[in-house]
Amino acid sequence: MSVLARSVGNAFRNKVRTAAVVAVLAVAIGLALAMLVANQAVSAKVQELNASVGTVLTVNPAGSQGFEGGGEPLTAAQAATAADVPNVTAVVGTKALRLRNATEAAAQAAAGTQAGLGASGQGGGQGGPGGQTTTTLTTSLTAAVDAGTLGARNQNSSGTTGTTGSTGTTQPARSLPITATGTGAEVDSTGKALELTSGTGLGDYTAESTKALLGTTLAEKNNLKVGSTFTINSKTFTVAGLFDAGTAFGNNALYVTLPTAQTLAELPGELSTMIVTVDSMEHVGAAKTALQNALGTDKADVTQGQRNLETAVTSLDSVKNISMVAFIAALGTAGLIILLIMVMLVRERRREIGVLKAIGAPNRTIGLQFVLEALVLVALGSVVGAVIASFASGGIVSALVSSSTSTTAAPAGQRGGGFAGAAGGFPGGQGGPFGGASQLLTSVTASVSPEILAAGIAAVFGVAIIGALVPALLTARIRPIEVLRGE
Numbered sequence: 001m002s003v004l005a006r007s008v009g010n011a012f013r014n015k016v017r018t019a020a021v022v023a024v025l026a027v028a029i030g031l032a033l034a035m036l037v038a039n040q041a042v043s044a045k046v047q048e049l050n051a052s053v054g055t056v057l058t059v060n061p062a063g064s065q066g067f068e069g070g071g072e073p074l075t076a077a078q079a080a081t082a083a084d085v086p087n088v089t090a091v092v093g094t095k096a097l098r099l100r101n102a103t104e105a106a107a108q109a110a111a112g113t114q115a116g117l118g119a120s121g122q123g124g125g126q127g128g129p130g131g132q133t134t135t136t137l138t139t140s141l142t143a144a145v146d147a148g149t150l151g152a153r154n155q156n157s158s159g160t161t162g163t164t165g166s167t168g169t170t171q172p173a174r175s176l177p178i179t180a181t182g183t184g185a186e187v188d189s190t191g192k193a194l195e196l197t198s199g200t201g202l203g204d205y206t207a208e209s210t211k212a213l214l215g216t217t218l219a220e221k222n223n224l225k226v227g228s229t230f231t232i233n234s235k236t237f238t239v240a241g242l243f244d245a246g247t248a249f250g251n252n253a254l255y256v257t258l259p260t261a262q263t264l265a266e267l268p269g270e271l272s273t274m275i276v277t278v279d280s281m282e283h284v285g286a287a288k289t290a291l292q293n294a295l296g297t298d299k300a301d302v303t304q305g306q307r308n309l310e311t312a313v314t315s316l317d318s319v320k321n322i323s324m325v326a327f328i329a330a331l332g333t334a335g336l337i338i339l340l341i342m343v344m345l346v347r348e349r350r351r352e353i354g355v356l357k358a359i360g361a362p363n364r365t366i367g368l369q370f371v372l373e374a375l376v377l378v379a380l381g382s383v384v385g386a387v388i389a390s391f392a393s394g395g396i397v398s399a400l401v402s403s404s405t406s407t408t409a410a411p412a413g414q415r416g417g418g419f420a421g422a423a424g425g426f427p428g429g430q431g432g433p434f435g436g437a438s439q440l441l442t443s444v445t446a447s448v449s450p451e452i453l454a455a456g457i458a459a460v461f462g463v464a465i466i467g468a469l470v471p472a473l474l475t476a477r478i479r480p481i482e483v484l485r486g487e
Contacts, residue, residue, distance in 0.1 A: 003365060003368055003369050003372065004372060006369055007369050007370075007372035007373040007376060008372075008373075008376055010345075010369070010373050011373045011376040011377055018377070021337070021341055021377055021381075022377060022380045022381050022384065023384075024337055024381075025334055025337055025338075025377060025378060025380075025381030025382075025385070026380075026381045026382075026384035026385045026388060027385070027388070028330050028333045028334040028337060028381075028385070029330070029334055029378075029381050029382050029384075029385030029386075029389075029456075029457075029460050030384070030385035030386070030387075030388030030389045030392065031326070031330040031385075031388075031389075031392075032327050032330035032331045032334065032385070032456060032459075032460065033385055033386060033388075033389035033393075033452075033453060033456040033457070034388070034389040034392045034393040034396050035323045035324070035326040035327035035330060035396070036323075036327045036452060036455070036456045036459075037389060037393040037397070037452055037456075038319075038323040038393060038396055038397045038400060039320055039323040039324050039327060040452050041393075041397050042316050042319050042320045042323065042397070042400075043320055045316060046316050046317065046320065055277055055278045055279070055280060055281055055284060056190060056191035056275060056276070056277055056278075056304070057275075057276040057277075057278065057284065057287065057288055057291060057302055057303070057304055058191075058273060058274070058275060058276070058302070058303050058304070059074065059078075059082065059273060059274040059275075059276060059291065059295065059300050059301070059302050060074075060273050060300065060301050060303070061073055061074055061299075061300065061301070062296075062297065062298055062299055062300055062301050063301070064301065071299070072299065073267070073270045073271065073272070074093070074270070074271040074272070074273065074274060074300065075269055075270065075271060076093065076269045076271065078271075078274070078295055078299070078300065079091050079093045079271065079274055081294050081295060082274060082276055082291055082294065082295065084294075085276075085287060085290045085291050085294055086283075086286075086287070086290060087278050087279050087280075087283040087286065087287045087290075088276055088277070088278060088279075088287055088291070089277050089278065089279045090185070090276070090277040091274055091275070091276050091277075092183060092184045092185045092187055092191070092274065092275040092276075092277075093183075093184045093258055093271040093273075093274050093275075094181050094182060094183045094184070094189070094258065094261075094271065094272055094273050094274070094275065095181070095182035095258055095261035095262050095265060095267070095270065095271060095272050096179070096180070096181055096182075096261075096272040096273070097136075097137055097179075097180035097181070097182070097232075097261055097264060097265060098136045098137070098177040098178070098179065098180070099136070099137050099138070099139040099141065099177060099178040099179075099180050099232060099254075100136055100137070100138055100139070100177055100178075101138070101139060101140075101141065101142050101143065102138040102139060102140060102231075105138045136177065137180075137232055137233045137264060137265075138232070138233055139178065139230065139231060139232045139233075140230045140231040141178055141218065141222050141230050141254075142221055142222055143176050143177065143178050143218075143221070143252055144178075144215070144217040144218040144220070144221035144222075144248070144251065144252045145176045145217075145248055145249060145252045146176070176252065178218065178252055178253065178254065179252065179253040179254075180232070180253065180254050180255070180256065180261065181253065181254075181255050181256075181261070182255075182256050182257060182258040182259070182260055182261020182262060182264075183205060183255055183256075183257070183258055184205050184206060184257075184258040185205050186201045186202070186205065186213075186255075187275060188245065188250075189273075189275075190275075191275040191277060194213065194243045194245075194255065195243055195244050195245075196213070196241045196242065196243050197216055197242050197243060197244050198225075198226055198241060198242045199213075199226035199239065199240050199241025199242055200240055200241050201213070201240065201241060202240055202241075202255070202256070202257050204257070205257045205258060206257070206258065206259065207257060207259060208257060208259045208260050208263060209256065209257045209260055210235070210236065210237050210238060210260075211237065211238050211239075211240035211256075211257075212230075212237045212238070212239060212240060212254050212255065212256050213239075213240060213241045213242070213243050213254060213255040213256075214239050214241075214242055214243070214254045215242070215243060215244070215245060215250065215251030215252055215253045215254065216242050216243065216244050216251050217248060217251040217252060218251060218252050218253065218254065219239065219242050224239050225239065225242075226239055226240065226241060226242065227239060232264060233264060235264070237256070243255075258271075276291060276302075284304065288302050288304065319400045322400060323400060327456075331459055331460065331463050332463070334378075334381075334460055334463060334464070335463035335464065335466060335467040336467070337467075338374050338377070338378065338463070338464050338467035338468055339467040339468075339470055339471070341374070341377070342370055342373075342374055342467065342468050342470070342471035343470070343471045343474070345370065345373070345471070346370065346471040346474050353366055367469070367473065370468055370471060371465060371468040371469065373468075374464050374465075374467065374468035375461065375464060375465070375468070378460060378461060378464040382457045382460055382461075385460075386453055386457070389453075389456075
């Protein structure tokens with residue numbers, strides 16, 4: 001009988017014990033693999049945060065805050081100045097618009113409740129997300145987000161709905177506006193690339209176009225798909241693509257090219273905000289200072305795209321370290337289990353080992369038999385452990401991230417206040433302990449890829465071989481004459 005066949009047979013000699021050993025190993029290996037998956041998922045998220053948000057600076061008109069406009073609007077000339085600042089790799093200008101349903105706007109105008117709006121529904125500049133100056137236009141679209149209790153409270157407090165005017169008539173209820181952004185590149189308000197779910201981008205973002213990108217919920221609300229049309233201020237636009245911002249508020253939005261938005265607002269060359277990308281996180285501080293000096297403190301306010309990103313990344317780094325320590329601990333546990341089992345088996349089979357040595361079997365062959373037996377047990381445990389990890393890794397990642405982020409609070413005064421229904425005053429409700437990064441933190445996804453499983457199982461087999469070699473070496477100390485004399 002070959003060594004391999006004998007090893008497999010020995011592994012199943014006592015089926016009850018084998019089942020128990022495999023079950024214990026499966027738990028240890030499953031935990032090790034789940035922690036390795038968690039470590040990889042968190043590492044990928046940290047890289048994503050650093051790459052897509054950590055190097056982004058936002059430039060707003062000086063004095064702007066939340067939906068309270070202030071100062072003078074930014075210009076294309078200032079964008080050119082920003083692009084010349086050292087370590088700046090890209091400058092994307094945006095123009096913010098707010099769209100009201102045309103039918104609703106007409107009803108408001110008839111009730112005399114939209115003071116200052118002309119027949120077209122266009123009003124004066126209003127503060128937008130992050131201090132953006134917005135212009136309100138009319139559209140054939142219907143907002144995908146109902147005002148609800150929070151929206152009604154906000155509008156009641158400002159006297160725009162639910163109150164009785166001087167004529168004694170009740171003003172019509174208003175829904176939330178639709179956020180429209182003219183952008184010079186295919187990025188959202190944080191500088192992160194738009195995730196298109198279907199269709200294509202807008203092509204040349206520096207030229208006027210009649211194409212638009214719609215949020216998935218906005219498109220669904222209006223029964224639109226790629227190729228459908230809608231209007232803004234009576235101008236027809238075609239849906240080129242759909243995107244998913246990850247939140248209901250963020251998906252109640254659309255994007256057009258920057259020149260298109262400027263034409264719609266009748267404000268050529270004017271920008272609501274600028275998204276400035278720096279070449280690395282190490283240069284963000286210096287670039288921020290240089291950018292502020294170049295633009296002037298009286299002309300622009302420069303802020304880091306996510307002010308609390310450093311805290312968020314630190315929190316994720318702690319999760320990454322915890323998961324790695326847990327992986328090593330679980331791996332060590334699996335190795336210890338193999339060591340104890342193989343020591344027990346060597347003691348049980350002293351007579352068998354003595355006989356084999358007496359008939360000429362070398363120590364290397366006998367030791368290899370025990371190593372192969374241990375690997376058979378580990379292989380069975382790895383199969384079950386991989387199944388456990390595939391089901392448990394998602395919950396483990398969520399638990400680790402949740403427990404870490406919930407224990408880290410932002411200093412008082414750093415939680416933005418702005419438009420009711422959009423926490424922190426940013427699209428998508430980017431408020432909370434980590435500012436706009438909170439949405440990214442909660443989107444850490446565990447993916448059990450074949451590569452991660454292969455790496456984890458390879459580490460488990462390596463530890464198993466080490467654990468099995470120790471008792472295998474003990475066989476060299478067994479002298480046949482002593483064993484047979486004891487018999």
